[in-house]
Amino acid sequence: MISLDLLLDFGGKIITYPKGTQLFREGETALNYYQVVSGEVKMNNYNLDGKEFIQGIFASSQSFGEPPLFADVKYPANAEALSDSEVIQLHKSQFLELLASHPDVHLKMTITLAKRLFYKAIMVSEISSQEPEHRILRILDYLKKHVHKLEGPFTFKVDLTRQQIADLTGLRVETVIRATKSLEKKGELKIKSRKVYR
Amino acid sequence: MISLDLLLDFGGKIITYPKGTQLFREGETALNYYQVVSGEVKMNNYNLDGKEFIQGIFASSQSFGEPPLFADVKYPANAEALSDSEVIQLHKSQFLELLASHPDVHLKMTITLAKRLFYKAIMVSEISSQEPEHRILRILDYLKKHVHKLEGPFTFKVDLTRQQIADLTGLRVETVIRATKSLEKKGELKIKSRKVYR
DNA sequence: TTGGGTTTATGATTCAAATCATAAGCCTTC
DNA sequence: GAAGGCTTATGATTTGAATCATAAACCCAA
Numbered sequence: 134m135i136s137l138d139l140l141l142d143f144g145g146k147i148i149t150y151p152k153g154t155q156l157f158r159e160g161e162t163a164l165n166y167y168q169v170v171s172g173e174v175k176m177n178n179y180n181l182d183g184k185e186f187i188q189g190i191f192a193s194s195q196s197f198g199e200p201p202l203f204a205d206v207k208y209p210a211n212a213e214a215l216s217d218s219e220v221i222q223l224h225k226s227q228f229l230e231l232l233a234s235h236p237d238v239h240l241k242m243t244i245t246l247a248k249r250l251f252y253k254a255i256m257v258s259e260i261s262s263q264e265p266e267h268r269i270l271r272i273l274d275y276l277k278k279h280v281h282k283l284e285g286p287f288t289f290k291v292d293l294t295r296q297q298i299a300d301l302t303g304l305r306v307e308t309v310i311r312a313t314k315s316l317e318k319k320g321e322l323k324i325k326s327r328k329v330y331r
Numbered sequence: 332m333i334s335l336d337l338l339l340d341f342g343g344k345i346i347t348y349p350k351g352t353q354l355f356r357e358g359e360t361a362l363n364y365y366q367v368v369s370g371e372v373k374m375n376n377y378n379l380d381g382k383e384f385i386q387g388i389f390a391s392s393q394s395f396g397e398p399p400l401f402a403d404v405k406y407p408a409n410a411e412a413l414s415d416s417e418v419i420q421l422h423k424s425q426f427l428e429l430l431a432s433h434p435d436v437h438l439k440m441t442i443t444l445a446k447r448l449f450y451k452a453i454m455v456s457e458i459s460s461q462e463p464e465h466r467i468l469r470i471l472d473y474l475k476k477h478v479h480k481l482e483g484p485f486t487f488k489v490d491l492t493r494q495q496i497a498d499l500t501g502l503r504v505e506t507v508i509r510a511t512k513s514l515e516k517k518g519e520l521k522i523k524s525r526k527v528y529r
Numbered sequence: 530t531t532g533g534g535t536t537t538a539t540g541a542t543t544c545a546a547a548t549c550a551t552a553a554g555c556c557t558t559c
Numbered sequence: 560g561a562a563g564g565c566t567t568a569t570g571a572t573t574t575g576a577a578t579c580a581t582a583a584a585c586c587c588a589a
Contacts, residue, residue: 178456186456203445209452236434246444247401253451254407258376258384260458261501294566303459305547310567503577508537
């Protein structure tokens with residue numbers, strides 16, 4: 134997260150994207166740094182048979198899609214506004230200038246990437262493990278601890294549909310529904326008026 | 332990759348690890364920057380039923396295990412020497428000093444993390460896709476293009492056992508054996524004296 | 530060169546998640 | 560407030576990778 138003032142100083146523009154708009158697509162060249170001002174943006178892939186995989190969901194003050202700015206690769210996924218969203222975007226060249234002239238911001242950026250890598254490392258090993266209930270608990274625990282910074286049992290109200298949980302874990306809706314019920318029975322999570330608490 | 336001279340200047344030490352040695356374990360606090368001088372190191376997880384998942388394999392001049400140095404989290408995986416290996420390691424504090432005083436090195440580091448993130452994003456979506464043959468092709472293509480920088484059909488001799496491919500993709504050996512044979516039949520890869528070429 | 534360990538190979542069987550089908554609850558919005 | 564679209568729910572069936580079993584090929588090391 135980079136301060137809005139600084140981004141505006143370097144030529145950042147705030148743009149509004151209605152719900153459902155695509156900000157960029159898998160395979161495109163990265164031209165901008167993006168940071169959410171309001172609303173929510175998801176990054177996702179669709180595989181051959183149309184099944185969605187959600188790489189991440191980004192809310193206020195979070196940045197996304199930076200790796201290709203550094204790594205000289207194409208976008209590995211699409212970005213789409215989950216709700217009407219304001220996003221500040223800054224041209225790659227100006228973004229790199231900003232980092233060069235503000236080492237502290239650069240370090241913060243590196244930390245952000247490192248955290249994301251940590252999350253992906255967990256997810257990739259967990260998803261490979263094949264156990265639906267584990268996959269679900271892991272992602273919920275990650276969101277609870279690292280995104281929402283919550284402690285204590287059932288303090289985290291999961292604001293995701295079963296379908297979104299499925300797309301984050303690579304499972305199917307029905308499997309998520311059955312697994313969450315089973316997990317509730319085991320006391321691992323609570324379900325109150327259809328919402329999952331962890 | 333940071334130059335050896337620079338690492339030594341900042342107090343880096345070259346340490347030899349015999350094949351099979353663990354450099355660090357999942358859950359431990361990160362204390363050092365690591366870079367392979369010679370040999371090979373893998374990072375891996377073992378899940379509950381003992382199945383291995385290989386996060387990555389790092390060879391000469393590649394660094395590994397940096398994210399926790401930045402992100403203030405525990406290691407998400409173990410590191411183990413695949414062959415007798417020399418590794419240069421540098422204390423976290425000195426590593427951070429090095430980056431602070433050498434912005435170009437810091438940028439290179441950021442690029443490394445960004446590339447790894449790109450790889451993980453591909454793998455996590457691909458692994459979630461469930462199709463063994465796709466998983467295998469994707470990881471081979473990644474290794475071919477981004478690690479070994481090779482072009483043209485069947486120029487990449489895969490120096491991995493079927494078991495290692497299985498551990499990288501989250502599949503089982505038998506499945507990898509059957510899938511590679513099927514892929515050979517389809518002309519997607521070649522098998523010469525048990526070695527896979529892509 | 531022999532013997533033990535790893536790697537590749539292949540068939541038979543099991544099993545759990547995907548798929549298919551159907552429906553009820555709920556939540557916009559027109 | 561009715562209609563239609565999401566979301567959750569649940570049962571029946573299919574399917575393909577995991578598992579189990581066994582063996583051949585290869586590779587070292589003693």
